[in-house]
Amino acid sequence: MSIDVLLQQxxxxxxxxxxxxxxxxxxxxxxxxxQLINFAHGEVVMIGALTALVLAKWLLGxxxxxxxxxxLAILIAMAVCAAVGVLVERIAxxxxxxxxxxxxxxxxxxxxxxxQQIAILVFGRNYFSFPELISKTPIEIGHITINMxxxxxxxxxxxxxxxxxxxxxxxKIGTAMRATAENQKVxxxxxxxxxxxxxxxxxxxxxLGAIAGVMVASNYGQAHxxxxxxxxxxxxxxxxxxxxxxxxxAMVGGLILGLVENVGLIFVRGDYKDIFAFVVLVAVLIxxxxxxxxxxxxxxx
Amino acid sequence: xxxxxxxxxxxxxxKFGGVTALDNVSMSIARGAIFGLIGPNGAGKTTFFNTLTGxxxxxxxxxxxxxxxxxxxxxxxxxxxxxxxxxQNIRLFGEMSVLENVMVGRHVRxxxxxxxxxxxxxxxxxxEAAIAARSHExxxxxxxAKRAGDKSRTLAYGEQRRLEIARALxxxxxxxxxDEPAAGMNATETIALRQxxxxxxxxxxxxxxxxxxxxxxxxxxQHIAVLDYGRKIADGTPAHIQKDAAVxxxxxxxxxxxxxxxxxxx
Amino acid sequence: MTTLVADNKKKLIAMLxxxxxxxxxxxxxxFLGQAWVRILNITLLYVMLALGLNxxxxxxxxxxxxxxxFYAVGAYTWAMLASSHFNMxxxxxxxxxxxxxxxxxxxxxxxxxxxxxxxxxxxxxxxxFGEIVRILMNNFDKxxxxxxxxxxxxxxxxxxxxxxxxxxxxxxxxSKGLEIFGLQLSGLQLYYYVFLVFTIISVIGVxxxxxxxxxxxxxxxxxxxxxxxxxxxNTRNIKLAAFAFGALTGGLSGGLxxxxxxxxxxxxxxxxxxxxxxxxxxxxGMGHIPGVILGAVLxxxxxxxxxxxxxxxxxxxxxxxxxxxxxxLRNLIxxxxxxxxxxxxxxxxxxxxxxx
Numbered sequence: 001m002s003i004d005v006l007l008q009q010x011x012x013x014x015x016x017x018x019x020x021x022x023x024x025x026x027x028x029x030x031x032x033x034x035q036l037i038n039f040a041h042g043e044v045v046m047i048g049a050l051t052a053l054v055l056a057k058w059l060l061g062x063x064x065x066x067x068x069x070x071x072l073a074i075l076i077a078m079a080v081c082a083a084v085g086v087l088v089e090r091i092a093x094x095x096x097x098x099x100x101x102x103x104x105x106x107x108x109x110x111x112x113x114x115x116q117q118i119a120i121l122v123f124g125r126n127y128f129s130f131p132e133l134i135s136k137t138p139i140e141i142g143h144i145t146i147n148m149x150x151x152x153x154x155x156x157x158x159x160x161x162x163x164x165x166x167x168x169x170x171x172k173i174g175t176a177m178r179a180t181a182e183n184q185k186v187x188x189x190x191x192x193x194x195x196x197x198x199x200x201x202x203x204x205x206x207x208l209g210a211i212a213g214v215m216v217a218s219n220y221g222q223a224h225x226x227x228x229x230x231x232x233x234x235x236x237x238x239x240x241x242x243x244x245x246x247x248x249x250a251m252v253g254g255l256i257l258g259l260v261e262n263v264g265l266i267f268v269r270g271d272y273k274d275i276f277a278f279v280v281l282v283a284v285l286i287x288x289x290x291x292x293x294x295x296x297x298x299x300x301x
Numbered sequence: 302x303x304x305x306x307x308x309x310x311x312x313x314x315x316k317f318g319g320v321t322a323l324d325n326v327s328m329s330i331a332r333g334a335i336f337g338l339i340g341p342n343g344a345g346k347t348t349f350f351n352t353l354t355g356x357x358x359x360x361x362x363x364x365x366x367x368x369x370x371x372x373x374x375x376x377x378x379x380x381x382x383x384x385x386x387x388x389q390n391i392r393l394f395g396e397m398s399v400l401e402n403v404m405v406g407r408h409v410r411x412x413x414x415x416x417x418x419x420x421x422x423x424x425x426x427x428x429e430a431a432i433a434a435r436s437h438e439x440x441x442x443x444x445x446a447k448r449a450g451d452k453s454r455t456l457a458y459g460e461q462r463r464l465e466i467a468r469a470l471x472x473x474x475x476x477x478x479x480d481e482p483a484a485g486m487n488a489t490e491t492i493a494l495r496q497x498x499x500x501x502x503x504x505x506x507x508x509x510x511x512x513x514x515x516x517x518x519x520x521x522x523q524h525i526a527v528l529d530y531g532r533k534i535a536d537g538t539p540a541h542i543q544k545d546a547a548v549x550x551x552x553x554x555x556x557x558x559x560x561x562x563x564x565x566x567x
Numbered sequence: 568m569t570t571l572v573a574d575n576k577k578k579l580i581a582m583l584x585x586x587x588x589x590x591x592x593x594x595x596x597x598f599l600g601q602a603w604v605r606i607l608n609i610t611l612l613y614v615m616l617a618l619g620l621n622x623x624x625x626x627x628x629x630x631x632x633x634x635x636x637f638y639a640v641g642a643y644t645w646a647m648l649a650s651s652h653f654n655m656x657x658x659x660x661x662x663x664x665x666x667x668x669x670x671x672x673x674x675x676x677x678x679x680x681x682x683x684x685x686x687x688x689x690x691x692x693x694x695x696f697g698e699i700v701r702i703l704m705n706n707f708d709k710x711x712x713x714x715x716x717x718x719x720x721x722x723x724x725x726x727x728x729x730x731x732x733x734x735x736x737x738x739x740x741x742s743k744g745l746e747i748f749g750l751q752l753s754g755l756q757l758y759y760y761v762f763l764v765f766t767i768i769s770v771i772g773v774x775x776x777x778x779x780x781x782x783x784x785x786x787x788x789x790x791x792x793x794x795x796x797x798x799x800x801n802t803r804n805i806k807l808a809a810f811a812f813g814a815l816t817g818g819l820s821g822g823l824x825x826x827x828x829x830x831x832x833x834x835x836x837x838x839x840x841x842x843x844x845x846x847x848x849x850x851x852g853m854g855h856i857p858g859v860i861l862g863a864v865l866x867x868x869x870x871x872x873x874x875x876x877x878x879x880x881x882x883x884x885x886x887x888x889x890x891x892x893x894x895x896l897r898n899l900i901x902x903x904x905x906x907x908x909x910x911x912x913x914x915x916x917x918x919x920x921x922x923x
Contacts, residue, residue: 396786
């Protein structure tokens with residue numbers, strides 16, 4: 001194995017990992033506030049990808065320049081996903097806030113299946129090819145190949161993550177989100193509208209998921225109704241690995257997962273790629289049960 | 302003198318990072334006594350308790366229980382050696398019935414396993430019957446026999462406290478440690494609790510009472526130790542403690558003093 | 568006292584009626600077609616699986632999203648050792664216990680490293696474990712050793728293993744069917760009775776476990792781990808016991824599944840299957856055996872019933888055209904039902920009673 005191969009896989013890993021991280025943020029934000037595994041988040045990502053794909057194709061057909069088509073498609077997909085996320089929370093999770101812990105998990109699974117079926121009805125069962133809106137012509141840097149699409153993915157994800165951190169730590173809404181995550185009751189007593197904050201959290205997480213969906217679709221050049229499943233699973237794994245409920249944890253977990261998968265490919269046959277994620281997860285959790293960065297909530301003895 | 306002691310702590314020190322939560326604390330509890338451990342909030346009572354029950358390991362010092370070194374590595378070993386506890390913020394098994402809660406307490410003194418559970422040989426039948434009988438007795442003892450079949454989360458607050466005590470007694474303890482049992486109780490309930498504590502001690506079980514309710518502590522305990530800032534500042538009979546200058550200062554003068562507790566001091 | 572006797576009498580009669588109904592069920596289903604008998608059999612398998620998972624999730628409160636892995640271990644044990652794949656044909660009385668034992672072993676292997684994890688961490692690790700098992704089944708058709716080029720075909724990969732032996736004892740092969748008192752019973756109908764016996768054993772076993780010293784310790788663990796420890800319960804040991812017992816039941820069902828089906832492939836053991844079994848436990852009523860059985864019967868049978876209702880002919884009759892593909896409509900109704908049941912009955916359709 002040469003060092004070039006390793007570097008190349010690290011670059012690939014960072015690209016995939018930054019997408020995992022974006023999706024993982026959606027899981028971790030919801031978990032931080034509601035202690036709920038939002039099983040349907042992967043499906044929201046899928047809906048984002050398919051919405052953007054259909055729109056972009058239509059806009060391109062109407063003669064809109066590619067960059068504008070892409071931007072418009074992403075913005076609308078973000079709005080659609082935010083609406084879906086908020087609706088799902090309102091209908092399927094909110095009534096169960098004080099129910100037994102597993103009840104919302106089951107509705108989440110139900111919502112996940114439901115959204116998949118809706119996607120089949122709206123978009124069909126086909127694999128759609130994603131138009132090449134940003135050039136995918138390989139660029140050689142030293143012995144490493146990367147394309148413009150991948151560069152844009154990396155830069156956008158870093159910008160989005162920085163933006164989210166800024167939002168959470170420096171704005172009024174962010175403070176309210178952190179307060180709600182810390183203690184809903186107290187936050188409510190302090191005059192914070194808990195329901196609004198939770199809805200906003202879902203909206204932000206879902207909008208980020210929409211962007212991540214477009215990234216995946218453009219990176220692999222395709223999208224289909226089933227794409228949210230494995231992606232969601234891995235992103236959730238990443239969130240847990242980093243320490244669920246913790247924004248930094250989701251980002252670090254996503255990047256590490258992407259790296260491990262791609263670097264691991266050097267050593268093991270591709271068929272086993274999907275195992276890495278879980279093997280690494282188990283290893284991490286055995287040695288650090290609270291995740292790499294740690295959980296949000298300190299357990300009281 | 303020492304032989305009549307059930308429990309002793311010698312020079313126990315526990316640090317969290319740079320903070321010394323317990324600083325060279327020593328105390329001993331006589332067999333059959335009702336012993337009170339008091340102190341303002343944050344004085345180290347709970348830390349002491351958690352160290353003794355194996356939740357934390359001590360940095361220095363040692364415990365002796367029943368003439369043997371008490372050296373627990375896991376919390377579940379504590380019940381085995383004969384120390385049972387209740388919790389400050391009641392921790393019952395909410396979805397289980399009142400009777401079942403007490404039956405769980407018998408776990409540590411019984412032994413049927415998976416094989417016995419499925420094939421139910423006569424020995425297991427006998428054991429189950431004995432568990433149920435003893436648990437019913439204990440419910441009578443704390444006055445909850447009528448609620449045996451209800452889920453424990455449906456009990457009133459004071460009843461939940463008593464159920465916790467019954468559950469702890471089911472482990473056949475030599476010492477029962479009650480963590481603020483009077484918290485949230487009204488006057489009538491507190492009097493009933495006091496009678497229950499005296500009855501438990503009368504039946505030969507040593508009681509360690511960690512409590513904020515001064516009236517209860519002063520009335521029921523034969524011996525009291527006072528913690529403040531992780532150090533033991535006084536140790537003696539209630540009469541002695543009430544006159545102790547350091548104690549009065551800790552409760553009245555400290556920035557972390559408790560007006561409620563001092564107000565009740567009689 | 569007399570009412571008690573009357574009550575018991577009523578109970579006895581109800582049990583007898585239920586027993587007769589259960590015995591006659593496959594015969595009536597047979598009139599409708601063997602496909603319906605197969606649905607009955609699969610339902611019984613799901614009841615067993617749900618009961619096994621109920622011990623882990625419902626009683627001990629350990630969230631396991633990879634339960635189907637144990638089902639797979641049982642099924643593949645049977646498939647590999649009773650087919651022409653390795654040219655081995657071990658008898659059922661070796662294979663069933665062996666499959667159950669290996670599954671329990673897998674349960675301990677999963678349990679040991681995850682003991683310290685709680686709640687959702689446990690869920691994701693068990694989920695990962697399930698996926699690992701499935702991926703291994705998919706890829707263990709060309710297992711190589713580092714020091715040689717030879718590869719070995721252990722699981723036959725995605726193609727699965729075919730031509731699996733059925734159950735046979737004293738030279739009698741259950742799959743072949745039987746004529747008795749002029750009544751022709753198909754192989755599937757006979758399997759129904761075999762499964763029924765195992766289901767009843769599972770119900771009794773799980774019920775006894777739940778109402779025992781160990782069962783109470785599991786429930787205590789579920790309700791409050793710290794308090795359980797303070798009661799002197801060695802939570803590590805009983806967690807392992809829960810995993811092992813749940814896995815054992817899963818392994819047993821897996822062996823039965825392979826015997827009836829004659830074919831196994833990794834496809835039958837995906838995450839969705841684990842999720843479905845979990846949904847049965849939760850929708851029915853966690854920790855309450857009648858509820859869990861109800862949940863299993865409902866979720867196993869519901870898709871089949873919807874398949875019939877949502878079928879194209881029916882849509883033609885009602886709407887004059889096929890509006891929605893039957894498969895999609897089926898999943899839509901199914902997922903909506905899951906959501907609605909949880910919204911209106913968060914503790915499940917048939918939770919344990921308030922007073923015992």
